[in-house]
Amino acid sequence: MSATGTGAAEAPRYTKKDFESDQDVRWCPGCGDYAVLSAVQKSMPDLGIPRENIVFISGIGCSSRFPYYMNTYGFHTIHGRAPAIATGLRVARPDLKVFVVTGDGDGLSIGGNHMLHVLRRNVNLTILLFNNRIYGLTKGQYSPTSEQGKITKSTPMGSADRPVNPIAFALGCGATFVARTVDRHIAHMEETIKRAAAHRGTGFVEILQNCNVYNDLAWNVLYDKEQRLAHEMKLEHGKPLVFGPVDARQALIMDGVKPVVAPAKETPPDRLWIHDESNLNAAKILADLFAPDYPVPVGVFAAVSAPVYEEIVLDQEQRAIADKGVGEIAKLLKSGDTWKIE
Amino acid sequence: MSETAARAVTAPKPRRDLARAVVRFAGDSGDGMQLTGEQFTLESAVAGSDLATLPNFPAEIRAPAGTLFGVSSFQLQFGSQRVYTPGDRLDCLVAMNPAALKVHVDDLKPGGLLIVNTTAFDRRNLDKAGYAANPLDDPTLAERYRLHKVDMTALTLEAIQDLPLNTKEKDRTKNFFALGLVSWIYTRPLDPTLDWIKKKFAKNATIAEANVRVLKAGHAFGETAEIFSECYQLEPAEMAPGLYRAMTGNRALAWGLLAAAERSKVPIVYGAYPITPASGILEELAMHKRFRIRTIQAEDEIAAASAAIGASFGGAVGVTASSGPGIALKGEAIGLAVTAELPLVIFDIQRGGPSTGLPTKTEQADLMQALYGRNSEAPVVVLAPATPGDCFFIAYEAVRIATKYMVPVIVLSDGFLANGSEPWRIPDPSTLPPIEVHFRTDPAGFFPYLRDPATLGRPWVRPGTPGLEHRIGGIEKQDGTGDISYDPDNHDHMVRTRAEKVRRVAQEIPPTSINGPATGDLLVVGWGGTYGAITAAVERSQADGKAVASVHLRHLNPLPPDLGHILREYRRVLVPEINSGQLVRVLRAEYLVDAVGFNRVRGLPLATEDICDTINQLLEGH
Numbered sequence: 001m002s003a004t005g006t007g008a009a010e011a012p013r014y015t016k017k018d019f020e021s022d023q024d025v026r027w028c029p030g031c032g033d034y035a036v037l038s039a040v041q042k043s044m045p046d047l048g049i050p051r052e053n054i055v056f057i058s059g060i061g062c063s064s065r066f067p068y069y070m071n072t073y074g075f076h077t078i079h080g081r082a083p084a085i086a087t088g089l090r091v092a093r094p095d096l097k098v099f100v101v102t103g104d105g106d107g108l109s110i111g112g113n114h115m116l117h118v119l120r121r122n123v124n125l126t127i128l129l130f131n132n133r134i135y136g137l138t139k140g141q142y143s144p145t146s147e148q149g150k151i152t153k154s155t156p157m158g159s160a161d162r163p164v165n166p167i168a169f170a171l172g173c174g175a176t177f178v179a180r181t182v183d184r185h186i187a188h189m190e191e192t193i194k195r196a197a198a199h200r201g202t203g204f205v206e207i208l209q210n211c212n213v214y215n216d217l218a219w220n221v222l223y224d225k226e227q228r229l230a231h232e233m234k235l236e237h238g239k240p241l242v243f244g245p246v247d248a249r250q251a252l253i254m255d256g257v258k259p260v261v262a263p264a265k266e267t268p269p270d271r272l273w274i275h276d277e278s279n280l281n282a283a284k285i286l287a288d289l290f291a292p293d294y295p296v297p298v299g300v301f302a303a304v305s306a307p308v309y310e311e312i313v314l315d316q317e318q319r320a321i322a323d324k325g326v327g328e329i330a331k332l333l334k335s336g337d338t339w340k341i342e
Numbered sequence: 343m344s345e346t347a348a349r350a351v352t353a354p355k356p357r358r359d360l361a362r363a364v365v366r367f368a369g370d371s372g373d374g375m376q377l378t379g380e381q382f383t384l385e386s387a388v389a390g391s392d393l394a395t396l397p398n399f400p401a402e403i404r405a406p407a408g409t410l411f412g413v414s415s416f417q418l419q420f421g422s423q424r425v426y427t428p429g430d431r432l433d434c435l436v437a438m439n440p441a442a443l444k445v446h447v448d449d450l451k452p453g454g455l456l457i458v459n460t461t462a463f464d465r466r467n468l469d470k471a472g473y474a475a476n477p478l479d480d481p482t483l484a485e486r487y488r489l490h491k492v493d494m495t496a497l498t499l500e501a502i503q504d505l506p507l508n509t510k511e512k513d514r515t516k517n518f519f520a521l522g523l524v525s526w527i528y529t530r531p532l533d534p535t536l537d538w539i540k541k542k543f544a545k546n547a548t549i550a551e552a553n554v555r556v557l558k559a560g561h562a563f564g565e566t567a568e569i570f571s572e573c574y575q576l577e578p579a580e581m582a583p584g585l586y587r588a589m590t591g592n593r594a595l596a597w598g599l600l601a602a603a604e605r606s607k608v609p610i611v612y613g614a615y616p617i618t619p620a621s622g623i624l625e626e627l628a629m630h631k632r633f634r635i636r637t638i639q640a641e642d643e644i645a646a647a648s649a650a651i652g653a654s655f656g657g658a659v660g661v662t663a664s665s666g667p668g669i670a671l672k673g674e675a676i677g678l679a680v681t682a683e684l685p686l687v688i689f690d691i692q693r694g695g696p697s698t699g700l701p702t703k704t705e706q707a708d709l710m711q712a713l714y715g716r717n718s719e720a721p722v723v724v725l726a727p728a729t730p731g732d733c734f735f736i737a738y739e740a741v742r743i744a745t746k747y748m749v750p751v752i753v754l755s756d757g758f759l760a761n762g763s764e765p766w767r768i769p770d771p772s773t774l775p776p777i778e779v780h781f782r783t784d785p786a787g788f789f790p791y792l793r794d795p796a797t798l799g800r801p802w803v804r805p806g807t808p809g810l811e812h813r814i815g816g817i818e819k820q821d822g823t824g825d826i827s828y829d830p831d832n833h834d835h836m837v838r839t840r841a842e843k844v845r846r847v848a849q850e851i852p853p854t855s856i857n858g859p860a861t862g863d864l865l866v867v868g869w870g871g872t873y874g875a876i877t878a879a880v881e882r883s884q885a886d887g888k889a890v891a892s893v894h895l896r897h898l899n900p901l902p903p904d905l906g907h908i909l910r911e912y913r914r915v916l917v918p919e920i921n922s923g924q925l926v927r928v929l930r931a932e933y934l935v936d937a938v939g940f941n942r943v944r945g946l947p948l949a950t951e952d953i954c955d956t957i958n959q960l961l962e963g964h
């Protein structure tokens with residue numbers, strides 16, 4: 001039983017249809033979740049993993065209905081706990097490919113603690129965090145990623161709390177793969193999901209998702225053609241960090257320890273910031289950037305290699321067995337101090 | 343030790359036969375009283391005594407020295423007859439400092455043996471214990487008890503004065519002086535402790551030598567000092583022949599899981615968050631990776647339960663443990679296991695509450711939490727071990743039931759069982775009932791909520807099985823297909839089905855064994871760690887010719903099918919519990935019997951004497 005081998009060699013050839021379950025999809029018409037579901041189903045055949053070895057685990061929320069719609073193994077669990085449940089599953093079954101589907105409330109509010117620990121442990125699984133900056137299933141209260149001052153039914157005079165940034169949070173927890181993609185950028189989403197799924201360790205993907213009912217166009221900066229053109233900055237390993245329209249290309253550079261935006265044309269090549277996915281410090285700086293003062297980075301912020309939690313657990317077990325053989329209860333019972341009564 | 347050696351007498355002192363004795367070692371947290379007690383226990387077990395122990399220590403790890411709340415003690419009762427409890431009143435108290443004397447002396451029987459370390463009775467320690475004057479100078483103490491003032495620290499230092507150790511290191515061995523002395527008084531063999539020293543300090547010959555010398559000095563002191571006029575010996579208890587070992591409840595729970603993993607051939611994943619008094623199980627299991635037990639020290643109680651559930655979904659047996667506060671946190675997750683119909687074993691090592699309560703003390707007040715402490719209708723199986731050794735069989739049984747019925751099983755142990763130990767006859771694991779786990783692999787006609795007609799359990803499918811891909815979750819499901827269902831009648835049906843599944847576990851319960859006459863004036867019903875106290879009390883009443891019997895429940899949900907009938911065979915029913923009356927409520931509700939409770943919630947085991955008094959009062963019609 002290899003910890004990462006999920007039977008890639010003998011995987012049959014699948015199409016998207018093979019991953020569609022027979023359940024009626026029950027999201028609101030126009031919800032961004034549909035696009036994500038479609039992208040995930042489309043990405044699955046390319047993973048080269050037999051369908052029966054794939055498990056989707058979710059918590060509670062609109063996005064957490066996801067497993068019902070995937071024709072794989074699936075477990076729709078309790079609010080916020082999917083990372084912990086998935087950790088137990090991986091420890092029991094390191095031969096399975098495990099996905100966690102969660103949202104901004106599920107993953108960063110009620111389940112924030114588990115998110116922290118699954119990331120720092122680097123459990124080998126893929127986390128898709130749908131960030132729509134609102135509580136959808138409970139009908140529109142502000143979420144931990146909502147902007148401060150957000151007017152919702154539970155905050156008629158505006159929310160008092162400051163938002164958490166999922167990317168910065170994940171990097172702060174020691175995540176080894178952190179990426180951002182957008183529900184309306186289908187090709188980018190598929191590509192990002194596939195890369196995350198192939199990562200050895202926890203692959204964390206923030207998917208900016210539209211809740212058209214309770215928080216429509218929260219990510220308009222990346223939907224609206226002009227705004228997107230002005231602000232979207234694609235992160236590509238080994239390439240300079242530039243963005244903006246062709247005729248007004250901007251470069252993101254460092255001025256001392258502060259990121260600044262400068263016209264690309266006037267920036268000498270040796271001052272350009274070349275994106276390096278293995279540089280976690282750089283990723284942490286990029287994580288905090290957002291429009292309007294900065295570009296909005298999308299893509300892979302960081303991808304580094306680190307020991308995987310359950311592989312260490314399993315390795316210790318194998319070493320203990322190699323050392324002294326498989327345990328025998330009959331022997332253990334008689335070990336240590338014993339005495340006979342005739 | 344030159345002086346005492348010089349006074350060596352050639353004629354051995356008289357040995358008096360004794361049936362049983364209750365001894366308590368008490369001192370500062372740093373005085374090594376737990377170790378002293380454990381070694382004395384081992385010596386007594388090897389001498390063939392039956393015994394029961396009661397460790398009692400403060401919640402603070404390094405409580406300030408010399409204070410009343412920093413006192414740590416270890417009590418045991420040992421005897422030549424069956425010993426059920428650590429004993430109520432003490433025959434012998436060893437007090438290593440004034441605080442220990444103050445906290446414990448009232449538990450000593452009048453005329454009991456009181457051994458004090460006089461060195462520790464200095465002004466500072468007396469102040470800390472709140473003694474205005476030195477109690478050892480008060481003549482009433484010597485009148486009430488057989489007081490022996492021993493300058494233990496001085497005698498200890500003298501025995502090892504030539505060893506290259508500093509005073510602190512030397513001082514630390516004085517507990518073995520006390521152990522040697524008490525071992526002499528009760529004719530306990532020193533060999534088990536000498537062996538222990540050899541193993542423990544294999545890498546430090548000087549420390550080993552110091553401990554050996556001090557232990558022997560204490561022993562010799564008893565033999566030679568004129569103050570001890572006699573010592574005691576006990577016939578070995580009549581115990582079933584076999585190989586024995588000392589067993590604590592926490593270790594027994596852990597080993598029961600190992601046995602279950604071996605027998606079922608299904609790996610166990612144990613998720614836990616450190617909490618007193620359950621952490622010992624996690625630590626014990628972590629040492630036995632060779633048994634394919636995988637332990638996860640989770641980030642919190644909820645994650646611990648969740649990880650266990652995830653493992654069960656994956657086809658391993660998920661186990662989680664905690665004490666009361668942690669079980670409260672796990673409630674929602676346990677509900678998920680109820681509705682997902684997955685096996686899950688939950689150990690609750692009960693302690694004093696509510697909230698943080700008395701973390702290191704025992705209690706039985708989580709029964710209602712185990713039965714009902716979740717949202718909505720979420721029935722689970724509830725078991726409770728009766729003795730430390732019984733924890734082994736209960737843990738095994740919990741895995742067997744959980745996997746057979748696809749149901750969560752809560753095991754209610756407690757702080758007393760967890761840390762207490764008993765001489766335990768080592769069972770032959772091949773005599774344990776088999777744990778037969780069948781994973782469904784056949785896709786033909788498969789639905790996730792099809793049911794076994796005998797157990798109502800649903801099929802357990804390991805992800806990775808081709809053709810059986812399916813989704814389950816916390817939303818109500820259509821019986822059979824497992825599809826999401828909001829249908830009112832289906833929900834009502836599922837609520838009843840989940841309850842019926844738990845009820846069917848009754849078919850696993852053997853006929854209830856009754857200790858005493860099958861009909862009579864009084865039946866005493868108990869559960870959990872009060873087994874010893876209740877049994878001892880009932881046997882005492884029976885010896886007095888009273889028509890009293892007892893029944894001890896190991897299955898609390900479902901209850902034994904023959905229990906209702908048994909309850910009606912007695913005029914009165916008494917239910918002693920370390921809570922304000924939980925099982926008694928269940929019995930009254932379930933069987934409409936006029937059962938009465940005996941309840942003390944002091945963080946301590948029930949006293950046999952108190953139960954005896956209550957039995958007498960009830961029989962006299964009070």
Ligand code: SF4
Pocket residue numbers: 026027028030031032033062063132136137210211212213214
């Ligand atoms: S409430 Fe919002 S997030 Fe939920 S399904 Fe509807 S549109 Fe999607």
